[in-house]
Amino acid sequence: MENTLGLEIIEVVEQAAIASARWMGKGEKNIADQVAVEAMRERMNKIYMRGRIVIGEGERDDAPMLYIGEEVGICSREDAKDFCNPDELVEIDIAVDPCEGTNLVAYGQPGSMAVLAISQKGGLFAAPDFYMKKLAAPPAAKGKVDIDKSATENLKILSECLGRSIEELVVVVMKRERHNDLIKEIREAGARVQLISDGDVGAAVSCGFAGTNIHCLMGIGAAPEGVISAAAMRAMGGHFQGQLIYDPEVVKTGLIGESKQANIERLNSMNITDIDKVYDAHELASGETVLFAACGITSGNLMQGVRFFSGGARTQSLVISNQSKSARFVDTIHMSGDPKVVQLH
Ligand SMILES: O=C(COP(=O)(O)O)[C@@H](O)[C@H](O)[C@H](O)[C@H](O)COP(=O)(O)O
Ligand SMILES: [Mn+2]
Ligand SMILES: [Mn+2]
Numbered sequence: 001m002e003n004t005l006g007l008e009i010i011e012v013v014e015q016a017a018i019a020s021a022r023w024m025g026k027g028e029k030n031i032a033d034q035v036a037v038e039a040m041r042e043r044m045n046k047i048y049m050r051g052r053i054v055i056g057e058g059e060r061d062d063a064p065m066l067y068i069g070e071e072v073g074i075c076s077r078e079d080a081k082d083f084c085n086p087d088e089l090v091e092i093d094i095a096v097d098p099c100e101g102t103n104l105v106a107y108g109q110p111g112s113m114a115v116l117a118i119s120q121k122g123g124l125f126a127a128p129d130f131y132m133k134k135l136a137a138p139p140a141a142k143g144k145v146d147i148d149k150s151a152t153e154n155l156k157i158l159s160e161c162l163g164r165s166i167e168e169l170v171v172v173v174m175k176r177e178r179h180n181d182l183i184k185e186i187r188e189a190g191a192r193v194q195l196i197s198d199g200d201v202g203a204a205v206s207c208g209f210a211g212t213n214i215h216c217l218m219g220i221g222a223a224p225e226g227v228i229s230a231a232a233m234r235a236m237g238g239h240f241q242g243q244l245i246y247d248p249e250v251v252k253t254g255l256i257g258e259s260k261q262a263n264i265e266r267l268n269s270m271n272i273t274d275i276d277k278v279y280d281a282h283e284l285a286s287g288e289t290v291l292f293a294a295c296g297i298t299s300g301n302l303m304q305g306v307r308f309f310s311g312g313a314r315t316q317s318l319v320i321s322n323q324s325k326s327a328r329f330v331d332t333i334h335m336s337g338d339p340k341v342v343q344l345h
Contacts, residue, residue, distance in 0.1 A: 313334045
């Protein structure tokens with residue numbers, strides 16, 4: 001999978017990031033999102049593959065592009081056998097977030113990215129548009145920290161695993177009312193908290209790399225983003241656990257319906273009956289091969305954002321593969337027209 005799709009998926013996230021970055025700082029989050037969706041879809045549909053979107057644009061709204069269930073890639077066509085080879089005809093599942101951190105783009109804030117994950121058919125959990133409690137940590141803490149333990153306990157474990165004091169740990173938490181107690185507990189335990197307004201995929205993946213000064217992600221974000229984060233952590237051997245959250249009283253923001261009972265019924269109708277199950281990265285991204293690709297829109301911990309110059313743009317992307325056991329940072333100069341300058345720095 002990596003051999004056939006590797007370079008192509010980099011271009012998919014690059015094109016989405018470039019399109020969205022043109023709207024950086026314009027205060028237009030919907031446009032920044034929409035252009036990323038269009039660019040991602042257009043480039044995806046030029047790939048010789050047979051893909052199906054399992055996580056995409058909202059399951060509730062009638063999204064016209066990259067909607068859940070949409071078939072993408074040249075080899076999804078009915079007559080594909082005439083021009084696609086057997087490798088390209090293998091069905092694959094794709095989770096996308098063409099603009100992860102639309103607010104960050106709209107307000108020129110760090111940490112937004114175009115992102116996707118790919119696996120064999122059935123290899124990615126088709127997470128509903130619900131919330132997810134998440135715990136991400138570095139590879140050294142994999143299987144040792146536990147989402148069922150308190151933040152205080154997990155910080156002690158993390159401190160032992162990483163060989164640093166709790167005071168030296170930084171925990172990312174989304175700045176939401178629902179996290180007030182969690183933030184207090186983390187601070188009382190002695191760790192430092194980095195609050196983010198949006199973009200918990202970048203925060204989760206940052207935990208996988210030493211040197212980002214982020215050691216843990218705790219708290220509740222969106223479930224689809226949880227699966228994409230899990231794919232990255234599965235591919236690189238980091239710790240990720242997620243648990244669906246369906247109680248509106250707990251989340252205090254509006255992604256899910258106001259009736260807890262109706263939310264449970266909705267989960268059941270999606271064949272999710274063990275509603276309190278804790279999923280680990282291997283369950284959220286269970287396929288034999290898992291590929292994660294992201295391209296910075298605005299600069300963040302992991303990647304630089306898109307930088308435009310007179311003859312084009314420069315991007316930085318990250319591809320993580322469990323097949324080749326690699327985390328590949330790709331730096332690309334995109335030339336447009338007949339540039340007079342090709343900017344190196
Ligand atoms: O910040 C986020 C927004 O994603 P996007 O809409 O693609 O720009 C995600 O990273 C979060 O995981 C999540 O969507 C968020 O926590 C849910 O929203 P909220 O109800 O405001 O907490
Ligand atoms: Mn997102
Ligand atoms: Mn998005």
